[in-house]
Amino acid sequence: xxxxxFTWKVGGAQGEGIDSTGEILATVLTRMGYYIFAYRHFMSxxxxxxxxxxxxxxxxxxxxxxGDTLEMLVAFDQTTIDENEDELVEGAVIIHDAKxxxxxxxxxxxxxxAVPLSQFAKDLGNSIIKNMVAAGASSxxxxxxxxxxxxxxxAQFGKKGAELVNLNKNAFDQGYNYVKEHYGNxxxxxxxxxxxxxARLLMSGNECIGLxxxxxxxxxxxxxxxxxxxxxxxxVLANLPKFGGKVLQxxxxxxxxxxxxxxxxxxxxxxxxxxxxxLSLMMEALGMSGISETPLVIVDVQRGGPSTGLPTxxxxxxxxxxxxxxxxxxxxxxxxxxxxxDCFYQMIxxxxxxxxxxxxxxxxxxxxxxxxxRSFPDLDLSRVTIDRGEVVTQAQLDEMExxxxxxxxxxxxxxxxxxxxxxxxxRYCALTNEHEETGLEIEDVPxxxxxxxxxxxxxxxxxxxxxxxxxxxxxxxxxxxxLVGFGSTEAQIAEAMEQLGGATNVGHLQLRCxxxxxxxxxxxxxxxxxxxxxxxxxxTGQLAGLLCKEIGxxxxxxxxxxxxxxxxxxxxxxSHVKG
Amino acid sequence: MATMADxxxxxxxxxxxxxxxxxxxxxxxxxxxxxxxxxDVVCVSGIGCSGKISQHFGSYGFHTLHxxxxxxxQGVKMANQDLTVxxxxxxxxxxxxxxxxxxxxxxxxxxxxxxxxxxxxYGLTTGQASPTSKKGHKTKTSPAGVGEEPLKPLELAIVxxxxxxxxxxxxxxxxxxxxxxxxxxxxxxxxxxVFSPCVTFNRVNTxxxxxxxxxxxxxxxxxxxxxxxxxxxxxxxxxxxCTGILYREERPAWHEYVLGATETGTVKQTLxxxxxxxxxxxxxxxx
Numbered sequence: 001x002x003x004x005x006f007t008w009k010v011g012g013a014q015g016e017g018i019d020s021t022g023e024i025l026a027t028v029l030t031r032m033g034y035y036i037f038a039y040r041h042f043m044s045x046x047x048x049x050x051x052x053x054x055x056x057x058x059x060x061x062x063x064x065x066x067g068d069t070l071e072m073l074v075a076f077d078q079t080t081i082d083e084n085e086d087e088l089v090e091g092a093v094i095i096h097d098a099k100x101x102x103x104x105x106x107x108x109x110x111x112x113x114a115v116p117l118s119q120f121a122k123d124l125g126n127s128i129i130k131n132m133v134a135a136g137a138s139s140x141x142x143x144x145x146x147x148x149x150x151x152x153x154x155a156q157f158g159k160k161g162a163e164l165v166n167l168n169k170n171a172f173d174q175g176y177n178y179v180k181e182h183y184g185n186x187x188x189x190x191x192x193x194x195x196x197x198x199a200r201l202l203m204s205g206n207e208c209i210g211l212x213x214x215x216x217x218x219x220x221x222x223x224x225x226x227x228x229x230x231x232x233x234x235x236v237l238a239n240l241p242k243f244g245g246k247v248l249q250x251x252x253x254x255x256x257x258x259x260x261x262x263x264x265x266x267x268x269x270x271x272x273x274x275x276x277x278x279l280s281l282m283m284e285a286l287g288m289s290g291i292s293e294t295p296l297v298i299v300d301v302q303r304g305g306p307s308t309g310l311p312t313x314x315x316x317x318x319x320x321x322x323x324x325x326x327x328x329x330x331x332x333x334x335x336x337x338x339x340x341x342d343c344f345y346q347m348i349x350x351x352x353x354x355x356x357x358x359x360x361x362x363x364x365x366x367x368x369x370x371x372x373x374r375s376f377p378d379l380d381l382s383r384v385t386i387d388r389g390e391v392v393t394q395a396q397l398d399e400m401e402x403x404x405x406x407x408x409x410x411x412x413x414x415x416x417x418x419x420x421x422x423x424x425x426x427r428y429c430a431l432t433n434e435h436e437e438t439g440l441e442i443e444d445v446p447x448x449x450x451x452x453x454x455x456x457x458x459x460x461x462x463x464x465x466x467x468x469x470x471x472x473x474x475x476x477x478x479x480x481x482x483l484v485g486f487g488s489t490e491a492q493i494a495e496a497m498e499q500l501g502g503a504t505n506v507g508h509l510q511l512r513c514x515x516x517x518x519x520x521x522x523x524x525x526x527x528x529x530x531x532x533x534x535x536x537x538x539x540t541g542q543l544a545g546l547l548c549k550e551i552g553x554x555x556x557x558x559x560x561x562x563x564x565x566x567x568x569x570x571x572x573x574x575s576h577v578k579g
Numbered sequence: 580m581a582t583m584a585d586x587x588x589x590x591x592x593x594x595x596x597x598x599x600x601x602x603x604x605x606x607x608x609x610x611x612x613x614x615x616x617x618x619d620v621v622c623v624s625g626i627g628c629s630g631k632i633s634q635h636f637g638s639y640g641f642h643t644l645h646x647x648x649x650x651x652x653q654g655v656k657m658a659n660q661d662l663t664v665x666x667x668x669x670x671x672x673x674x675x676x677x678x679x680x681x682x683x684x685x686x687x688x689x690x691x692x693x694x695x696x697x698x699x700x701y702g703l704t705t706g707q708a709s710p711t712s713k714k715g716h717k718t719k720t721s722p723a724g725v726g727e728e729p730l731k732p733l734e735l736a737i738v739x740x741x742x743x744x745x746x747x748x749x750x751x752x753x754x755x756x757x758x759x760x761x762x763x764x765x766x767x768x769x770x771x772x773v774f775s776p777c778v779t780f781n782r783v784n785t786x787x788x789x790x791x792x793x794x795x796x797x798x799x800x801x802x803x804x805x806x807x808x809x810x811x812x813x814x815x816x817x818x819x820x821c822t823g824i825l826y827r828e829e830r831p832a833w834h835e836y837v838l839g840a841t842e843t844g845t846v847k848q849t850l851x852x853x854x855x856x857x858x859x860x861x862x863x864x865x866x
Contacts, residue, residue, distance in 0.1 A: 030866040199865040211860060217850030220657055239860060241839020244848025246657055248837075251683035255650040258643070262623070262654020265641055267846040270658065288644050375866070381857055386850055403588075420846070421639040421655070421662050424618045429588075429633050429640030432626075440589060441634060441642075 004059045006190045007067050008142065010134060011052030011084060012076025014045060021074070021131035022053025025138065028152050029057050030202045030375040032144075033193035037374040038202075039066035044227070044311045050079050059193040062376055064339060064491035068569040071188070072141060074134050076117070078102060085110070093186055095137050095179070097130070113141075113183045120174045129171045136175025143189025146176055200377055205343040205369035205488075209299055210235035211379075212347025213271055217386045218297070219245040220270035222259035224252055224278060227311050228367040229301040232273040253278035257285040257298065264295045265430055267420035269351050271297040276305045276318050279362075283326040286360050290330025292430040293408065293416070293455070295354035295389075297347075299363045301370040304565045313565025314367035316487060317538035322362045323515050323546065329452075331459050333357065334515040336364040336487035338472065340374050346512070348384050349469075355389035357458050358415065364514070366537070368567045369488040390417040397425040406437040410450055414457030463516040470518035475507030478528040481577060485535040486511040486543055489568060493535055496573035506577065511543070517550040532556045533577055539563040585617045586610050586637040598749030598775030598786075599629055599696050603636065605752060606665065606694070609760045610638070615663055623652040625668030625677060628703045629696035629775070632667050646677030653689045653833075659844035660690065660834040663763060670697040674710040674730045681732075685739035688767040690832040694759065695732065695770070696749075698777035699784045706780035716783055733814050736770045737807060737826050743769035744810070744826040746819075748793055749776060750786050754822060757797075761824055767832045774822075789820070797823035 010021045019040065026038040034057040043049040056067040070087040073080070075096040085104050088094070091111070096102040098114040115137050121130035132153075139149055149172055157164045180187075203211075210232050213221070221236045223229070237247045250256035256272045263270035274282065279300045289296040302318045304310025322334045333353050337346040346363055354361040397405060397419065407428035409416040416437075419426030433441040434448050442448070472490075475482075475497065483506060485493045490510045497508050509525055511518070526532055526547070534544040534557055541559040548554045560576045562568050586607040593599050610620060620638035624630040626645035633640030643651045652666035673681055673695045684693065700718065701707040707720040711732065715724040736744045743765040747755035755773065762769035774789050794817045796802045802823070804810060810826040834840060841848060852860070 027866050201861065201864040202866045203864045207864065211864075214860065215852060215857060219845050219848055219850070220654075222654065222657075237838070243852060243856075244839065244841050244845060246837055246839060246845055248657065250650070251679055254647070255653075255680055255683070258647050258650035259654035259657065262641065262651035263658035263845075264654075265651075266621070266655045266658035266662070268658035269850070270654070284644055285647075288647070292641070379861055381854070381861075384857075421621050421659065422618055422846075424616070427588075427617060427637065427639055429622075429642055431634070431642045432644055433642060439634075439640075441631075 004191050005057060006142070007054065007056045007070050008072045008138060009052055009054040009070055009084060010074040010076070011050065011080030013048050014043060014051045015047040016076055017128050017131040018051045018053050018076070021134050022055065024131070024135050024149070024152060026055055026202060026373065028144070028148050029055065030200055031152070032148055033195045034059060035062045035375050037063040037066050037372065039372050042312050050083050052080065052084065057190070059191045063374060065495060065570070066372070068571050072138065074138060075102065076130070093141055093188070095134070095141065111186050113179065113186065115175060115178055117175070120171065124167060124171055126167065129167065132168045132171035133175035136172035137179045139172070140176045140179040141183070141187055143187055146172065196377070198378070200375045201379065202373050202375045203340060204231065204371055204373045205337070205340045205365050206231040206301065206371060207235050208340055208343035209273070209347055209363070209365065210239065212344040213351070214240055214243065214245070215384050216269065216348045216351040218269045218271050218351060219243070220248070220260065220263040220268050221273065222248045222250050222256040222263070222270070223273045224250050224256050226275045226278050228303055228371045229273045229275045229299065231371065232299060232301070253281040254285065257282040257296070258288070261285060261289050261294050261296050269355070271299065273299040273301070275301050275303050277308065279318055279321060279325070283321070286326040286332065287328055287330055288432050289360040290332065290455070291432055291434070293358040294430060295358055296360040297350045297354050297363065298360060299365060302364060302366040304563070310565040312367070314567050315537055315563060315565065316366055316489070317542065317563070318364065319486070319514065319538070319542040319546065322364055331357070331359050331456050332515060333359055333361040333462070333513070334364060335361065335513050336511065337369070338487060338490040338510050338512050340369055341376055341379060342512070343369065344379055345383055352385065352387040353462070356387055357462060358389065358418065359458065364487055366488050390415055392417040392419050392423070392426060394423055397423055400425060403427070407439050408435055408437045408451065410437060410454050413461070414454045459516050466513045466516050467518045467521040470511065470513030471521045472510045472512065473507060473521070473525060476505060479507030479525070480505045480529060481531045481533060482507045482509055482525050482529040483533045483535060483573070483577065484509045484511070484543065484547065486514060489535050489537060492568045492570050492573055495570045496577065499570060499574050500577060514546065517546065519550055522547070523551050526551050526553050526556065529556060531558055534559045535568060535573060536560065537562050537568065580614060581611060581616050583607055583611055588635055588637045591635040592631060593628060594779050596778040597628070598698065598773070598777070599632065601749040601752055601755065602694060602696055602773055602775055603632055605755045605759055606636065609756055609763060613760065613763065619661070620663045620665070621652070621655050622665045622667060623648050623655060624666070625672035627669040627672045627701070629667060629669040630672060646672050646675070646680065648672065649677060649680040649684045649693065652691050653684060653687070656689050656691050656834070657845060659846040661844045664691040665694060665763070666691055667694045667696070669702070670695060670699060670711045671701045671709045674732055678710070678730070682735070682739045684768055685736050685741035685770070688740070688742055688830060688832050690767055690834060692759070692762045692769045692771065695772045696775035697732070697772050698775050698781055700777050700781040702777045702780050713783065731819055732770070732772050733819055733825060734811060737811060741770050742767035742828050742830050745770065745824045746772045746774070746822050748774045748789055748822050750790060751822065754795070754797060758824060765827065767830060792820045794821045795823055796821050796825060
């Protein structure tokens, strides 16, 4: 936490408008020029329980993680105080609804400010509007000029008429004025941000995945609703049809994944999106994509497992399933985007790789990245390219003898050009049985061996290329201690690195591609290191296991596990490294 | 104009006398009769003896997983509605492991034809009870006779919303051809359940048995296939041992009612998004 930053959180029962309160502030702050990260903590139920929304904002640098500490808490109920008071810094402010007698074990270290949030809302004749009362109270306490909120209220409710706009402004003012009058001395004006020339983006990983898929040329999404992946379905449904694309809510994840395979077979870039339980149901289809050499993109937004596990909490425990799941052996690609915006770029990458290598590609996101938002300047559209891989042309087929096309030709690269239904003389039967070059079922020994080798040979060029983009390293050459993570843990590890400082001789490896594994890029760092701290968001140390399998050095592995549903904090990583 | 030879591929490996030969032949003849070209047809099959049909049919094919022909076939049609898509499999494949997909395919009304070669037995795995095995049928997995009620695919299809439901018999080639042709011309999901005897593992439901018991509703005077309740009644009265076009209704197919429906196949839509449209998508997130 630097002086150019601040943190704020609102909490209450689910169904009380916690998310909408958080969204209002997130939007206002982004528009004002703050870089923010917004984190949603929620439970698998519709009404009740405890939910909260935290924002960490900075005036001068991008924020990739919501921070370990908290300076201001808006509590709609006592549970919110009980659940979050340990996070509060000395001198923090708690704005709580005056409808309950608030207490905190933090005693005088924090300030309790009772505000009649519910009463004001009730007096205005709309109980849900207490979120705007809370926004007003927060606005004063943070020293943010109300005009910024008025602008948001106009934008959000303007279409619904002046009456609603005025009601919201009125609610906002009541909260603002009450705090000003009663707790004016506790105001802590936040550092001032400058409005950016170009408005910034505020996006979640799931939104980046939907947008990335759309720009990557995906035109069919078949999926089954599941937390924390459903928002991908929502966004794509709202946008893909504008470009001739189709979205189908399937009866289950088996059908969803197999529909995507059928559509890819017919020539449309297609995908499915899911979380752990759905991924398990797709294991059979993964092999079907593999042996029939039909491209496929699966997005797995990981959550706490096993089984139904922790449906609304984060974890990175599907790694082994992504790498090794499904019976038999087929080549595959497993990519883990390392930030919210990287979800966008890796979807472009995933579709190109799936078609270039004719294999299933699994994109491993997680709840932390998928359902939370951050603001950043822009996305780079020049990085959007579409490579359909090797496809036979109609002219080539016309030149062939009738029926001579070999869909599973034993080529040097292992990649055999595809044909699509509708192409004359390009007929083949895609097969889940072992097959010979034209696609007829076989069981003979030399052809079986040749086809297995061919399929695995396909990834040989990627095995080399992945060393370029499949892992990021920062830190000194020959660092004594190497921190290793994959996917979303990039944010906390990078921040831990800052706190540890360069002098401690620590390096940071963040893996973006897990299969094929970027061996040549990773090995030198592990060789030189004395200690490899693996930041593994699971119980069994799956990333550490993968490092041992691909590189070795099991004696250097020092695994930091976390599997309680919450993301790693920076301080957990720092204190583990310091030992 | 394509010929029978264009719809043949390699030699089928079924047991001599297997009902599936007739299904393959009928399908080939209908495709020729309808003037279809093999590249515009996709035959998607499941696993089992009947699943081999896609390998021996001269169109594009996908020999998929056990029970998964329907999701695959629907995916193909979603991608390219201009193709003629046939899903095919057996009773174990479609009504056992794949029955969940079957019910939803009926509701969804994707414009495909589903041909089930129903022999009331698992053939490729050498003779276990299937979901349509008759009660009391002794098989390797029901030594004392099947205790469960047989699944009723025709009624299940109708109550699940299938817009075309028919039943044919491998021993009546001409009627089967007519039924398959009508099914393929039908806009929407069409089920053709075919009694296709297994000559090796089912000694109960033989050609003779079917010939003796089948009631041909196509020839029944006054039978109206648009009358849903009469169809249900007659199917029940014949204990499902009937043939003919049993039920049909006109209703929009998936590619017509889906949000963002297009005139031509999804595969024909451009992948390029103009810089202005791309900027518009991104601008949704600007604050």
